[in-house]
Amino acid sequence: xxxxxxxxxxxxxxxxxxxxxxxxxxxxxxxxxxxxxxxxxxxxxxxxxxxxxxxxxxxxxxxxxxxxxxxxxxxxxxxxxxxxxxxxxxxxxxxxxxxxxxxxxxxxxxxxxxxxxxxxxxxxxxxxxxxxxxxxxxxxxxxxxxxxxxxxxxxxxxxxxxxxxxxxxxxxxxxxxxxxxxxxxxxxxxxxxxxxxxxxxxxxxxxxxxxxxxxxxxxxxxxxxxxxxxxxxxxxxxxxxxxxxxxxxxxxxxxxxxxxxxxxxxxxxxxxxxxxxxxxxxxxxxxxxxxxxxxxxxxxxxxxxxxxxxxxxxxxxxxxxxxxxxxxxxxxxxxxxxxxxxxxxxxxxxxxxxxxxxxxxxxxxxxxx
Amino acid sequence: xxxxxxxxxxxxxxxxxxxxxxxxxxxxxxxxxxxxxxxxxxxxxxxxxxxxxxxxxxxxxxxxxxxxxxxxxxxxxxxxxxxxxxxxxxxxxxxxxxxxxxxxxxxxxxxxxxxxxxxxxxxxxxxxxxxxxxxxxxxxxxxxxxxxxxxxxxxxxxxxxxxxxxxxxxxxxxxxxxxxxxxxxxxxxxxxxxxxxxxxxxxxxxxxxxxxxxxxxxxxxxxxxxxxxxxxxxxxxxxxxxxxxxxxxxxxxxxxxxxxxxxxxxxxxxxxxxxxxxxxxxxxxxxxxxxxxxxxxxxxxxxxxxxxxxxxxxxxxxxxxxxxxxxxxxxxxxxxxxxxxxxxxxxxxxxxxxxxxxxxxxxxxxxxx
Numbered sequence: 158x159x160x161x162x163x164x165x166x167x168x169x170x171x172x173x174x175x176x177x178x179x180x181x182x183x184x185x186x187x188x189x190x191x192x193x194x195x196x197x198x199x200x201x202x203x204x205x206x207x208x209x210x211x212x213x214x215x216x217x218x219x220x221x222x223x224x225x226x227x228x229x230x231x232x233x234x235x236x237x238x239x240x241x242x243x244x245x246x247x248x249x250x251x252x253x254x255x256x257x258x259x260x261x262x263x264x265x266x267x268x269x270x271x272x273x274x275x276x277x278x279x280x281x282x283x284x285x286x287x288x289x290x291x292x293x294x295x296x297x298x299x300x301x302x303x304x305x306x307x308x309x310x311x312x313x314x315x316x317x318x319x320x321x322x323x324x325x326x327x328x329x330x331x332x333x334x335x336x337x338x339x340x341x342x343x344x345x346x347x348x349x350x351x352x353x354x355x356x357x358x359x360x361x362x363x364x365x366x367x368x369x370x371x372x373x374x375x376x377x378x379x380x381x382x383x384x385x386x387x388x389x390x391x392x393x394x395x396x397x398x399x400x401x402x403x404x405x406x407x408x409x410x411x412x413x414x415x416x417x418x419x420x421x422x423x424x425x426x427x428x429x430x431x432x433x434x435x436x437x438x439x440x441x442x443x444x445x446x447x448x449x450x451x452x453x454x455x456x457x458x459x460x461x462x463x464x465x466x467x468x469x470x471x472x473x474x475x476x477x478x479x480x481x482x483x484x485x486x487x488x489x490x491x492x493x494x495x496x497x498x499x500x501x502x503x504x505x506x507x508x509x510x511x512x513x514x515x516x517x518x519x520x521x522x523x524x525x526x
Numbered sequence: 527x528x529x530x531x532x533x534x535x536x537x538x539x540x541x542x543x544x545x546x547x548x549x550x551x552x553x554x555x556x557x558x559x560x561x562x563x564x565x566x567x568x569x570x571x572x573x574x575x576x577x578x579x580x581x582x583x584x585x586x587x588x589x590x591x592x593x594x595x596x597x598x599x600x601x602x603x604x605x606x607x608x609x610x611x612x613x614x615x616x617x618x619x620x621x622x623x624x625x626x627x628x629x630x631x632x633x634x635x636x637x638x639x640x641x642x643x644x645x646x647x648x649x650x651x652x653x654x655x656x657x658x659x660x661x662x663x664x665x666x667x668x669x670x671x672x673x674x675x676x677x678x679x680x681x682x683x684x685x686x687x688x689x690x691x692x693x694x695x696x697x698x699x700x701x702x703x704x705x706x707x708x709x710x711x712x713x714x715x716x717x718x719x720x721x722x723x724x725x726x727x728x729x730x731x732x733x734x735x736x737x738x739x740x741x742x743x744x745x746x747x748x749x750x751x752x753x754x755x756x757x758x759x760x761x762x763x764x765x766x767x768x769x770x771x772x773x774x775x776x777x778x779x780x781x782x783x784x785x786x787x788x789x790x791x792x793x794x795x796x797x798x799x800x801x802x803x804x805x806x807x808x809x810x811x812x813x814x815x816x817x818x819x820x821x822x823x824x825x826x827x828x829x830x831x832x833x834x835x836x837x838x839x840x841x842x843x844x845x846x847x848x849x850x851x852x853x854x855x856x857x858x859x860x861x862x863x864x865x866x867x868x869x870x871x872x873x874x875x876x877x878x879x880x881x882x883x884x885x886x887x888x889x890x891x892x893x894x895x
Contacts, residue, residue, distance in 0.1 A: 166794075166891060167794050167891075172791070179547055179548040179549075179550075180547055180548075181547075182791055184553065184633065184643055185793050187553055187556035188560075188645050189563065189647070191557075191559075191561075191579075192557045194720060197585060197719065200719075205575055205718060206575030206576075206718045206720060207575075207718065210560075212563070214788055215784075215788060216566060264550075274553055274557070275557065276553075276554060314787045314788045314789065314790060315787065315788070315895075316791070349574060350573045350576065351566075351575060352575075418583060418682050418683045418684065419584060420532075420536040421684065421685040422537065422541070423536045423551055425535075526532070526689050
């Protein structure tokens with residue numbers, strides 16, 4: 158069968174923007190991919206297993222990492238194959254990194270592109286342990302003719318009628334950035350299979366698609382990589398005909414721990430009257446500190462207190478004491494980073510719903526429940 | 527505010543059966559709760575973090591288990607409060623247990639009750655470590671007037687307009703069953719917060735709602751418990767007026783690892799022609815072995831080979847070699863247990879979509895992709 162015949166079979170109705178209720182395909186993606194439970198924003202590190210998860214294809218089954226190799230191919234002076242043992246003999250580093258899915262917030266971008274319909278929950282912070290990618294690249298020696306490095310995962314599937322392994326590229330400059338790492342542990346244990354066991358690239362500051370899981374090959378090439386996950390998706394486009402801008406770093410953003418207690422099915426929030434501490438997290442992919450978090454109570458903004466973390470690419474905490482009075486309230490949070498980037502009140506437009514960093518709004522009912 | 531006023535506020539449109547596309551409330555539940563990734567059915571034990579997760583309310587924040595107590599109250603000869611250290615001094619047991627959400631498969635029960643809209647993925651198997659509940663109950667001495675034991679969690683929220691902590695009851699007979707345990711570890715590590723840290727009841731063979739998380743109190747009472755999670759939900763009802771039958775043990779069921787590779791958005795499956803091994807898992811809540819798994823290829827049934835596990839309440843593996851030929855196929859699996867219980871071809875009817883153990887069907891396209 159020709160690949161061009163695949164799309165009409167896999168998606169007989171085609172893909173087009175939509176609004177309102179969610180299709181069975183969107184629901185299947187939501188059941189499969191999992192968001193961080195917002196109440197775990199109380200933790201500096203997202204509990205293992207509660208970190209958001211977005212996998213395009215199936216998790217490759219790796220019973221044992223003994224035979225895993227990372228092969229460096231193409232424009233290297235010394236193209237090598239490294240085992241996990243080889244990598245683990247290099248200087249070990251641990252870094253706290255916040256990762257967010259580029260499609261986080263997609264369901265609020267109107268009209269909506271039918272894909273994983275995240276609300277706000279596709280973010281998490283983990284401590285990753287591994288070695289600097291730079292160590293490996295410098296040993297292999299990137300030739301001066303190299304324009305990009307492709308990071309190939311072993312996960313394989315179809316998107317847009319193209320069968321491919323998940324793969325993403327970085328320029329040598331970006332790949333040699335001090336914070337980029339090859340990780341084999343998450344929060345002190347071997348990577349869980351769903352997070353890339355046994356080896357994963359971590360690109361701090363970038364949306365999650367750059368942090369390629371199940372990494373098996375780094376290929377140095379003398380041109381721009383035109384793989385599906387590099388040029389067909391993960392591109393900001395204003396219209397279908399727009400050539401667009403690649404999705405790279407995470408936009409500044411904040412989330413709150415939803416106050417009070419939830420209703421099971423509507424997830425609306427109930428609180429009692431009195432003073433309570435609102436809290437949450439804020440982050441920016443720019444590698445600069447969060448300078449300000451504001452809390453909006455019924456459209457009046459107040460400054461929150463910040464607790465800076467110790468990592469340039471990990472989120473920071475914030476809190477604000479709120480005197481809740483009886484009635485319905487809308488509670489929001491908005492972060493601004495040291496580059497003066499801040500969050501918009503409404504979702505930015507993008508054809509595929511990428512990079513939605515609009516403020517987080519929670520509806521709260523206050524009474525003696 | 528009166529509690530009776532809550533429901534119209536939280537669910538202004540009311541709750542009624544539906545069909546077709548999925549509402550924003552259903553989607554929010556699907557984003558929050560997470561299913562097992564079906565390809566992890568290759569593992570005897572579901573990887574930590576890939577086990578299904580259904581939490582009614584928020585995860586209670588427990589920074590430290592030092593102060594956690596399990597208090598036994600009511601009709602006990604010796605009502606006691608036990609710390610985690612007290613519990614851990616009792617004989618330690620580890621058991622492999624398969625848990626499934628009672629609402630698994632709800633989205634296929636027509637018309638559909640608007641709640642967590644699981645497809646098929648709300649199941650997982652873990653090794654739980656703790657102590658036998660019987661040890662604790664026998665030390666405390668259940669009085670002869672006790673009719674039920676209520677297990678109270680610390681998670682609190684609203685459902686159907688009722689503010690309550692999650693709580694479920696068992697009869698003394700069921701609670702004294704040899705396999706029921708108080709668990710503080712999952713797969714060799716402390717329970718993750720989202721799985722009940724620091725203490726959880728595990729009731730092997732029953733749907734997951736019986737295995738109360740964040741367990742803080744066991745209350746012995748002389749009547750039937752009429753808490754929300756015991757009588758208002760988790761009841762099989764043929765109609766709204768039906769008094770119904772409580773949901774208890776898991777019905778016999780099987781799932782397969784979807785063969786081949788997926789399409790990202792439709793999750794349809796592509797395989798190449800030739801022989802491949804289909805595999806999956808089968809389980810029954812009856813505590814008896816799975817006797818047979820059949821694989822249906824385009825409505826022709828074949829016997830699969832079974833690999834029995836070593837646990838009465840853990841799933842067993844199955845596999846079947848399939849010679850895939852070019853074209854579209856529907857691949858199914860059906861389990862039968864030693865009690866001759868088997869899976870229906872179509873979902874059984876229940877007003878709230880509980881206990882759907884219909885056969886698992888996967889559409890597969892076979893060609894040279």
